[in-house]
Amino acid sequence: MSNPTIAIVGSGPIGSTYARVLLEQVPSARVVMFEAGPQLTDVPGESVRNIADPAEKARAREMSQGPQAGEFRESLGIPAATVTEGMFTARQGTHLLDFGGTGSAHASSFPAAAAATNVGGQGAHWTCATPSPAFSEKIPFIADDEWDRLIEEAKQLLHVHSAAFADSKVGEAIRSLLDEEFGAELPAGYGVGTLPVAGDPQPDGSVRWAGADVVLGPLIDKDSPLATRFELRDLTLVRRVELDGKRVTGVTVQDLRTGEESFVAADLVVVAADAFRSPQLLWASGVRPAALGHYLTEHPVVISTVALDAEKMQRYATEEDLKAELARRAQNPADPVAAVNRIPFSEPEHPFSVQVMYTENTPFPMEPGTPYSENRWGYVNMGYGMRKHPRFEDAVTFDDNESDYRGFPNMTIDYALTEREEAEIAEATERLRRAGKALGVFVAEPRLMPNGSSLHYQGTMRMGETDDGTSVADPWSRVWGYQNLVVGGNALIPTATAMNPTLMSVAIAVRGARKVAGELGPRSE
Numbered sequence: 466m467s468n469p470t471i472a473i474v475g476s477g478p479i480g481s482t483y484a485r486v487l488l489e490q491v492p493s494a495r496v497v498m499f500e501a502g503p504q505l506t507d508v509p510g511e512s513v514r515n516i517a518d519p520a521e522k523a524r525a526r527e528m529s530q531g532p533q534a535g536e537f538r539e540s541l542g543i544p545a546a547t548v549t550e551g552m553f554t555a556r557q558g559t560h561l562l563d564f565g566g567t568g569s570a571h572a573s574s575f576p577a578a579a580a581a582t583n584v585g586g587q588g589a590h591w592t593c594a595t596p597s598p599a600f601s602e603k604i605p606f607i608a609d610d611e612w613d614r615l616i617e618e619a620k621q622l623l624h625v626h627s628a629a630f631a632d633s634k635v636g637e638a639i640r641s642l643l644d645e646e647f648g649a650e651l652p653a654g655y656g657v658g659t660l661p662v663a664g665d666p667q668p669d670g671s672v673r674w675a676g677a678d679v680v681l682g683p684l685i686d687k688d689s690p691l692a693t694r695f696e697l698r699d700l701t702l703v704r705r706v707e708l709d710g711k712r713v714t715g716v717t718v719q720d721l722r723t724g725e726e727s728f729v730a731a732d733l734v735v736v737a738a739d740a741f742r743s744p745q746l747l748w749a750s751g752v753r754p755a756a757l758g759h760y761l762t763e764h765p766v767v768i769s770t771v772a773l774d775a776e777k778m779q780r781y782a783t784e785e786d787l788k789a790e791l792a793r794r795a796q797n798p799a800d801p802v803a804a805v806n807r808i809p810f811s812e813p814e815h816p817f818s819v820q821v822m823y824t825e826n827t828p829f830p831m832e833p834g835t836p837y838s839e840n841r842w843g844y845v846n847m848g849y850g851m852r853k854h855p856r857f858e859d860a861v862t863f864d865d866n867e868s869d870y871r872g873f874p875n876m877t878i879d880y881a882l883t884e885r886e887e888a889e890i891a892e893a894t895e896r897l898r899r900a901g902k903a904l905g906v907f908v909a910e911p912r913l914m915p916n917g918s919s920l921h922y923q924g925t926m927r928m929g930e931t932d933d934g935t936s937v938a939d940p941w942s943r944v945w946g947y948q949n950l951v952v953g954g955n956a957l958i959p960t961a962t963a964m965n966p967t968l969m970s971v972a973i974a975v976r977g978a979r980k981v982a983g984e985l986g987p988r989s990e
């Protein structure tokens with residue numbers, strides 16, 4: 466095909482992967498990326514965690530909050546949402562789907578479901594944890610050797626480092642204590658270790674966190690020839706994917722600054738607009754496979770905060786080590802996370818993904834004078850992620866007779882944990898108690914977070930090996946029955962997983978992008 470135009474919906478890590486791979490592999494292609502939210506940083510898609518100024522950081526987060534973006538939204542002439550009392554509030558930088566105002570989704574069984582609306586998507590706010598899927602988390606119909614190559618490529622795109630903060634002696638002491646407690650129960654290669662994170666370690670010991678910016682790479686480098694074939698339109702909402710029968714012809718977009726709608730012709734459309742808004746857009750466009758929106762999974766999460774015990778820590782680290790750690794941290798007060806450790810998912814020994822983040826302060830205020838409110842050795846925030854086994858009835862569905870705040874068919878989420886998940890949650894809570902005791906004293910007891918808290922929503926556009934009604938996309942992420950309609954994101958993941966899913970979704974996107982690149986035009990190696 467000569468000079469194909471590719472329209473990408475959504476500017477998060479997945480839309481950005483498609484843009485990068487397609488432009489690198491199809492020398493005649495042009496990519497137009499549409500993003501409903503605003504650009505937050507000079508470098509498009511940069512992590513807001515890299516913003517040093519607290520006021521600027523807070524402003525960038527507020528701008529990302531879609532209907533809950535307050536003054537920013539009003540400045541565009543779009544009414545801001547009202548939130549009813551008693552609702553959960555979303556994590557900074559995100560907005561609840563069920564925010565309680567006019568046009569809000571119905572999600573009482575999945576109340577913490579949230580999204581981010583900004584250039585870079587949730588990838589401007591994420592924690593950057595990038596473990597690889599293992600055992601049954603992997604996709605059964607992709608061969609292991611291909612899968613390993615895809616994961617390596619995804620790691621490069623996201624700038625994954627396995628040993629960030631590995632030189633922290635405090636981090637090492639935490640690992641040693643956890644290893645004493647659990648090491649003998651874990652299989653070789655899946656023991657206590659550092660958590661791979663997406664970001665570039667800096668000479669001062671801090672990390673420049675990765676966002677969609679690093680995935681876009683040369684596409685946003687004005688000196689790169691690739692940049693001339695890439696266009697990013699922020700504050701531009703894709704309203705419909707337009708079709709001629711089973712062939713996509715382009716997208717109808719709305720400029721949110723002016724309200725004007727226009728049609729943009731495209732030879733290929735990639736929908737990577739998150740696990741709720743992608744299926745919603747397909748539904749609104751008349752693309753309605755039976756599995757669309759169904760098989761919703763996430764990770765139930767049990768979290769706690771532990772004050773590190775000086776005596777225990779001093780078995781592995783000295784006062785000098787602590788001083789060095791605090792001095793290093795003082796250089797970068799804007800980014801409170803230091804060492805990040807984990808115990809990965811393994812089967813059958815450890816069907817959980819554990820994250821242990823060392824911080825100087827608790828994530829919640831503690832009354833001065835209360836026990837452990839000023840803990841010299843600091844704290845860890847620990848979370849156990851568990852599996853949710855896919856079921857058709859856990860679903861987001863769309864109502865043609867009720868519009869949401871954007872004028873799309875409104876969403877209802879139905880979701881329930883089963884006995885199988887309850888049993889895994891009980892086991893994980895027990896292990897979290899052991900981990901807490903091994904490290905110190907709980908200042909926040911283990912607690913199960915409300916459904917939707919993981920921010921890792923999967924399954925709503927799952928990929929499958931055959932078109933048997935239980936999947937939306939083929940093994941190369943093309944919507945079944947359409948050659949030129951591709952979907953991307955965590956929604957494609959068909960398995961029950963415990964790990965953070967973005968690396969896996971980038972790997973799936975690399976595979977999908979390569980396939981369509983081969984169909985669109987010659988490769989440039």
Ligand code: FAD
Pocket residue numbers: 474475476477478479480481499500501502556559581582583584585586587588589590591592593594595701702703704737738739742743746920921953954955965966967968970
């Ligand atoms: P998104 O990043 O959600 O981007 C989708 C974009 O599409 C959004 O910007 C949205 O505005 C846009 N969009 C939606 N509808 C339209 C439309 N109709 N027209 C135009 N644009 C549209 N994952 C991990 O793996 N590890 C972690 O440690 C981790 N931590 C997280 C911490 C936080 C606080 C958050 C919020 C998320 C975290 N995640 C983590 C999840 C991770 O950020 C997502 O997996 C990832 O961003 C998904 O990428 P995406 O491109 O599929 O979607």
